[in-house]
Amino acid sequence: MQSFIQPVIDRYGTSSDQLLPILRDIQSEFQHIPAEAIECVALSLDIPRTQIISVIEFYSFLHSTPQGKYALLVSDSITDHMLGKQDLMSYMASQLKVSIGELRTDGLVSLNNTSCSGMCDQGPAGLVNGYALTNLDRPRIDAIVKLIEQNIPVQQWPSEFFMVKDNIYLPGLLLQDPIAPGDALKARFQKGLQQTLTEIDVSGLRGRGGAGFKTAMKWRFCSEEIETERYVVCNADEGEPGTFKDRVLLNTYAHQVFEGMTLCASIIGAEQGFLYLRGEYLHLYDKLQNILQQRRHSGLLGNNILEQGLNFDIEIRMGCGAYICGEESALIESLEGKRGIPRNRPPYPVSQGYLNKPTVVNNVETFFAASKIALEGGQWFADVGTKQSQGTKILSISGDCTKPGIYEYPFGTSIKQVLHDCGAASDILGIQIGGPSGTFIAENEVHRTLAFEDLATGGSFIIFNQSRNILDIVKNFTHFFAHESCGFCTPCRVGTLLLKKQLDKITEGYGSAGDVAALEELCQLVKNLSHCGLGQTAANPILSTLERYPESYQQRLKKISYEPGFDLDASLETARRLANRNDAGAHLAQVEED
Ligand SMILES: Cc1cc2nc3c(=O)[nH]c(=O)nc-3n(C[C@H](O)[C@H](O)[C@H](O)COP(=O)(O)O)c2cc1C
Ligand code: SF4
Numbered sequence: 243m244q245s246f247i248q249p250v251i252d253r254y255g256t257s258s259d260q261l262l263p264i265l266r267d268i269q270s271e272f273q274h275i276p277a278e279a280i281e282c283v284a285l286s287l288d289i290p291r292t293q294i295i296s297v298i299e300f301y302s303f304l305h306s307t308p309q310g311k312y313a314l315l316v317s318d319s320i321t322d323h324m325l326g327k328q329d330l331m332s333y334m335a336s337q338l339k340v341s342i343g344e345l346r347t348d349g350l351v352s353l354n355n356t357s358c359s360g361m362c363d364q365g366p367a368g369l370v371n372g373y374a375l376t377n378l379d380r381p382r383i384d385a386i387v388k389l390i391e392q393n394i395p396v397q398q399w400p401s402e403f404f405m406v407k408d409n410i411y412l413p414g415l416l417l418q419d420p421i422a423p424g425d426a427l428k429a430r431f432q433k434g435l436q437q438t439l440t441e442i443d444v445s446g447l448r449g450r451g452g453a454g455f456k457t458a459m460k461w462r463f464c465s466e467e468i469e470t471e472r473y474v475v476c477n478a479d480e481g482e483p484g485t486f487k488d489r490v491l492l493n494t495y496a497h498q499v500f501e502g503m504t505l506c507a508s509i510i511g512a513e514q515g516f517l518y519l520r521g522e523y524l525h526l527y528d529k530l531q532n533i534l535q536q537r538r539h540s541g542l543l544g545n546n547i548l549e550q551g552l553n554f555d556i557e558i559r560m561g562c563g564a565y566i567c568g569e570e571s572a573l574i575e576s577l578e579g580k581r582g583i584p585r586n587r588p589p590y591p592v593s594q595g596y597l598n599k600p601t602v603v604n605n606v607e608t609f610f611a612a613s614k615i616a617l618e619g620g621q622w623f624a625d626v627g628t629k630q631s632q633g634t635k636i637l638s639i640s641g642d643c644t645k646p647g648i649y650e651y652p653f654g655t656s657i658k659q660v661l662h663d664c665g666a667a668s669d670i671l672g673i674q675i676g677g678p679s680g681t682f683i684a685e686n687e688v689h690r691t692l693a694f695e696d697l698a699t700g701g702s703f704i705i706f707n708q709s710r711n712i713l714d715i716v717k718n719f720t721h722f723f724a725h726e727s728c729g730f731c732t733p734c735r736v737g738t739l740l741l742k743k744q745l746d747k748i749t750e751g752y753g754s755a756g757d758v759a760a761l762e763e764l765c766q767l768v769k770n771l772s773h774c775g776l777g778q779t780a781a782n783p784i785l786s787t788l789e790r791y792p793e794s795y796q797q798r799l800k801k802i803s804y805e806p807g808f809d810l811d812a813s814l815e816t817a818r819r820l821a822n823r824n825d826a827g828a829h830l831a832q833v834e835e836d
Contacts, residue, residue, distance in 0.1 A: 243276065243278045243279055243282060244282055246268075246271060247268065247279060247282045247283065247286075250264055250267045250268065251264065251282075251283070251286045251287075253267075256286050256287050256288070257287075257579075258287050258288075258289050258578075258579045259577065259578045259579040259597075260287070260579060261283070261287060261289070261294065261297060261579030261580075262297070262301075262559065262560070262562060262576065262579055263559065263560070264283055264287075265283070265294075265297070265298065265304055265562075266303075266304075266560055266562065268283075269303070269304055269305065270371070270372070272308075273305075273308050273309045273310065273311060273313060274305040274306060274307055274308045274309055275294075275298050275304060275305065275306055277306075280294050280295065280298075280306075296581060297579070297580065297581055300564065300581040300582065300728075301562035301563055301564050301581075301582075302356070302357075302562070302563035302564065303372070303521045303562040303563035304562050304563075307345075308345060308349060309345060309352045310340075310345055310346060310349060310350055310351040310352035310353075311349065311350050311351070311393075312350060312351045312352075312370060312371065312390045312396070313351075313352050313354075313369075313370065313371055313372075314334070314338075314351060314352065314353045314354070314368060314369070314370055314386075315353075315354050315355065315356035315359075315368055315369040315370075316330070316331045316334070316353070316354075316355055316356065316366065316367075316368040316378070317355075317356055317357070317358055317359040317361065317365060317366065317367045317368055317369075318355045318356060318357060318358070318718070318721075318722070319357070319358035319359070319362055319365065319483045319484070319718075320483065320484075320641075320674075320704065320715055320718040320719070321358075321362040321365055321483075321484065321640045321641055321646075321704060322358075322362075322365040322366040322367060323714075323718060324641065324642070324706075324710070325365050325366045326366060327365070327366040330366055330378055330379070330380070330383065331353075331355075333380060333383060334353060334383050334386075334387075335353055337383060337384065337387045338351050338353060338387055338390065340352065340353050341353075342354065342355070343355075350390065350391075350393070351390055356368075356369060356522075356563065357481065357483070357563075357565060357722060357725065357726060358481070358482075358483035358484070358722075359374060359522045360374075360480055360481075360485070360486045360489050360520065360522050360523065361374055361376050361406065361486065362483070362484050362486060362638065362640035362641075362646065362704070363407075363409050363486060363638070363639070363640050363646035363647045363648075364376040364377050364406070364407060364409070364646075365377070365378070365640075366378045366379075369522065370386075370396055370399075371396050372521065372524040373396060373404055373524055373525055374404060374406055374522065374523075374524075374525050375403055375404065376403075376404070376405060376406055376407075377405075382403060385400070385403075386399075386403070404525060406489070406493070406525060407647075408490045408493060408494055408647075408648065409490075409645075409646065409647025409648060410490065410494075410647060410648045411645050411647045411648065411649055411663070411664065412648075412649040412650055412651070412663060413650055414634045414636075414650030414651060414652065415614075415623070415626055415633065415634045415650065415652070416610065416611055416614055416634060416636070416650060417495075417636065417648070417650045418650075420495050420497075420498050420614075421497075421498055421501065421613060421614055421617055423497045423501065423536075423537065423540065423542060424501070424540065424542050424548065425501075425617050426498075426501045426502070426505055426613035426614070426616040426617045427501060427504060427505060427508070427542065427547065427548055428548065429616050429617045430505055430508060430616050431548060431550050433616075435508070435509055438505070438508075438509065438616050439458055439461060439462060439465075439509055440458075440620070441615055441616060441619055441620040442457055442458040442461065442612055442615055442616070442620065443456075443458035443459075443462075443620065444619075444620025444621055444624055445458075445611075445615045445619075445620035445621075445622075445623035445624050445632060445633065446620075446623070446624050446627075446631075446632030446633065447608065447611055447612060447615060447623065447632065447633060448631070448632075448694065449604060449605055449608050450605045450606075450607035450608045450611065450635070450636075450700065450701070451477055451568075451604070451605030451607075451608065451700055452482075452605075452676065452679075452698070452699070452700035453775075454631075454694045454698060457604065457608055457612060460592055460602055460604070461506055461509050461510055461602060463592045463593070464510045464592040464593075464600045464601070464602045465509060465510045465511060467592070467593055467600035469599055469600055470511060471513075471597075471599045471600075472510050472511055472512040472599060472600045472601065472602075473512050473514055473515065473516070473595060473596045473597075473599060473600070473601040473602070474503050474506050474507045474510065474512045474514075474515035474516075474554075474601070474602050474604075475515065475516045475518060475570075475573065475574070475577070475591075475595070475596065475601055475602065475603045475604075476499065476503050476515070476516070476517045476518065476556075476604060476605075476606055476609055477518060477568060477570065477573060477603050477604065477605050477606070478492060478517055478518055478519045478520060478523070478606050479518055479519075479520045479561055479565075479567050479568035479573060480520055480523075480568070480606075481520060481564075481565035481567070481568045481726075482565075482568070482676075482677035482678070482679065482700055482701075482702050483677050483678055483702065483704075483719070483722060484638060484640055484641075484674065484677050484702030484703065484704040485638050485677055485700055485701045485702040486638040486640075486648075487607065487636045487637065487638045487648055487701045488605070488606035488607065488701075489523055489526070490638075490648050491606050491607060491610050491636070492519075492523070492526050492530060492606060493526060493529070495610055496529075496530055496533045497533060497537070498610050498613050498614070499517075499606055499609050499610045499613075500517075500533065500534065500537060500542075500543070500556060500609075501542070501609075501613040502604075502608070502609025502610055502611070502612040502613035503515045503517075503556060503609050504542065504543065504547065504552075504554055504556075505609075505612060505613055505616050506602055506604070506609065506612065507552070507554040508547075508552050508554070510600070510602055512554060512602075513553050513554055513555070514554070514555065514557070515554060515555070515556040515557070516556065516557055516558075516559050516577055516596070517530065517556055517557070517558045517559070518559050518561060518567070518573050518576070518577060519558055519559070519560055519561065520560075520561045520567075520568075521560055521561045521562050521563045522563070524560065527558065527560065530558055531558065534556055534558070538555070543555050543556060559576075559577055561576065562576075564576070564582050564726070564728070565722075565726040565776070566582050566583075566584065566726060566727075566728040566774075566776055567582040569582075569584050569774055569775055569776065570591055570595075570603040571584045571585035571587060571591060571595075571774075572584045572585075572728065572774075573603065574591060574595050574596050574601065574603070577596055578596065578597065581728070582728060583728055583730045584728070584730070584773060584774035584775075584776075591603050605700070607636055607701070611623070611633065626652045626653075627652050627653035627654055627693075628653050628654040628691075628693050628695065630693065630694055630695045631653035631654065631692075631693040631694045631695065632653065633652070633653065634650050634651060634652050634653065635650070635651055635653055635692055635699070635701070636648060636649070636650045636701060637649045637650070637651065637660065637692075637699070637701055637702075637703045638701050638702055638703065639660070639664045639703045639704075639705070640703070640704055640705070641673075641674075641704040641705035641706055642666060642667065642670075642705045642706055642707040642709075642710070643661070643664040643665045643666040643667075643705050644664070644665030644666075645663075645664050645665045646664070647664075649663060649664065651692055653691075653692055653693045653694075654691050654692070654693055655691060655692050656688065656689055656690070656691050657673060657675075657683065657687070657688045657689070657690055657691070657692070657697070658688040658689060660692070660703065661673075661688060661705065664705070666705045666707075667707055669707050669708040669709075670685040670688070670705065670706070670707060670708070671684075671685065671706045671707055671708050671709075671710050671712070672684050672685060672706050672712070672790070672791075673688075673703065673704065673705050673706065674702070674703075674704040674706070674715070674719075674783075675692075675697045675699050675702070675703055676697070676698060676699035676700060676702055677699075677700065677702035677704075678719035678722055678723065678779075678782065678783050679775070679776075679779035679780070679782055680697075680698075680699055680700075680702065680779075680782065681697060681782065681786055682715075682782075682783060682786040682787055682790065683697070683786075683790075684790045684791070711794075712787050712791045712794040713745075713748075713749045713794055713795070713798065714749075715783070715787075716745065716783045716784055716787050717745055717746065717749055719783040720738075720741050720742050720745050720780070720783060720784060721742055723738045723741070723742075723776065723780035724738040724739050724741065724742040724780075726776065727739075727776060727777065727780070728776070730773060731771075731772060731773035731774075731777065733767060733768055733771035733772045733773075733777060734768060734772040734773065734774075734776060734777030734780065737764065737767060737768035737771075737772070737777065737780070738768065738777065738780050740764055741761070741764055741765065741768060741780065741781060741784065744757060744760060744761045744764060745761065745784065748761065748795060748798055748799070749798060751798055751800070752800070753795075753798060753799050753800065754799055754800055755799060757799075758788070758795055758796075758799070761784065761788075762784075762785075762788060764781075765781035765784050765785050765788075766781075768780055768781050769781050769782075769785075810830050811829055811830045814828070814829075814830065
């Protein structure tokens with residue numbers, strides 16, 4: 243064990259913020275983190291064993307018990323379900339003779355669910371040993387089963403199983419004309435710091451990660467902090483179900499994203515940057531490392547960039563399967579080698595972020611757009627879009643349409659236009675905009691527009707036709723939040739679980755009108771009392787569908803004012819057997835009211 247771990251420690255160093263990369267390497271060698279490895283790492287990094295155990299327990303891609311030599315995960319996104327995930331997964335389990343959630347007795351294979359893997363345009367999707375598997379169907383599963391039974395290393399599996407396509411259908415202002423490496427930085431050095439920041443300001447660029455904070459303001463605040471050790475972080479966690487545009491930007495436009503980060507570093511005065519890449523995008527890791535290396539060779543990263551005295555470099559850090567790590571302060575905690583628990587704010591990351599130093603955290607698309615704005619000027623961007631939402635927005639479109647993929651639209655575009663372009667049929671039931679934490683709109687709202695002042699979105703756009711069931715959709719989203727709650731605060735930890743139970747009770751036909759009222763009340767509690775954005779939005783799917791489709795909930799109700807969540811009489815069966823009684827007095831009747 244020591245002989246494996248020592249070189250890993252030598253590679254990453256003994257700073258405690260290197261804990262996650264070290265644990266990831268151990269996991270990929272042993273398919274879990276053995277107790278002996280925990281001891282070694284605790285000693286080398288000088289952190290308590292219990293801290294390492296709590297980190298392992300927090301992240302869903304880290305395990306303290308063995309996973310299969312082939313660890314299979316199948317994405318549980320609603321779009322995967324729409325594409326037949328449930329049947330396929332049962333088929334996979336039966337062919338591999340392993341139960342879902344279990345390790346096969348010979349240790350060769352384990353099979354489990356995972357949250358949305360970011361492949362909604364090419365699902366049903368999964369992961370094998372962390373690498374994305376796309377377009378799963380029965381023939382592909384048969385082939386995978388054969389490869390596993392023959393013990394063929396994943397590296398030798400057919401490359402088409404791992405093919406991740408970009409599927410760009412509508413490139414706009416930014417996608418159709420990417421910048422050449424170095425051009426934005428050259429423009430920045432020509433114009434000077436203040437003018438470049440003014441261009442970003444004039445462009446009106448607002449963060450593309452969902453919240454829409456003005457980018458120039460964030461960069462200015464950070465640059466004005468007294469503390470001079472500052473950091474740039476690119477948030478590529480992209481965990482919102484239905485969102486995959488950052489994956490495409492990093493696959494095909496990574497130079498421009500890294501250029502945007504370098505531009506930001508030059509403005510705020512940072513020497514170190516991080517790309518926090520979600521674990522599900524492991525397939526991009528080597529490619530991105532090569533691009534960073536190319537940029538170092540071309541003088542676009544490292545010391546004295548473009549011979550202008552700017553020193554800056556970027557490190558890639560992999561996430562370990564936790565949606566909450568997309569929340570910027572949780573992401574920073576994760577970068578520091580801890581569990582991804584959102585911090586109290588203020589202070590905001592711009593004043594106290596990574597290692598408590600001023601830090602800019604921006605979405606991939608924000609850096610991508612900023613670099614082009616530095617080159618073309620702020621007005622060029624501001625001329626497109628609406629008054630409050632300038633420029634364009636890149637959408638990841640999936641669900642019931644003929645062309646799921648990537649589309650770039652000026653803000654202000656109507657939903658109707660989007661539906662038309664992606665080949666959505668006329669029998670629309672509704673559209674989930676902004677992922678489960680966003681808004682579900684009904685068919686009669688398609689005149690509404692993509693814009694911060696109307697329908698804001700980080701990029702997720704999922705279409706549902708009339709063949710879909712509202713409650714199935716809401717159930718999937720509600721289970722997602724309960725699974726992804728980080729557990730830090732009670733309103734969310736307990737609340738999301740209660741939401742799930744209460745919704746299940748109704749969808750399974752045990753609900754009453756009183757249960758719907760209780761569900762609504764619970765939604766308000768979770769929304770208003772939770773510590774961070776996850777809990778504050780977890781009830782959105784229920785609230786927005788209750789408002790638009792009350793009849794879908796009503797249809798599942800029994801005609802009683804109250805129905806218990808379990809069968810009290812049946813639960814006494816064991817007691818009756820023990821007491822050897824089965825008379826009327828040993829039974830409890832549930833009284834139904836008219
Ligand atoms: C639960 C949760 C998950 C989030 N996930 C992401 C994410 O995957 N990517 C992202 O850029 N922002 C995400 N955000 C928003 C970030 O906290 C932050 O606002 C954003 O990265 C800032 O970048 P921007 O200004 O460029 O949008 C998430 C927020 C919450 C509350
Ligand atoms: S709201 Fe949920 S995710 Fe956010 S801190 Fe509380 S428990 Fe964690």
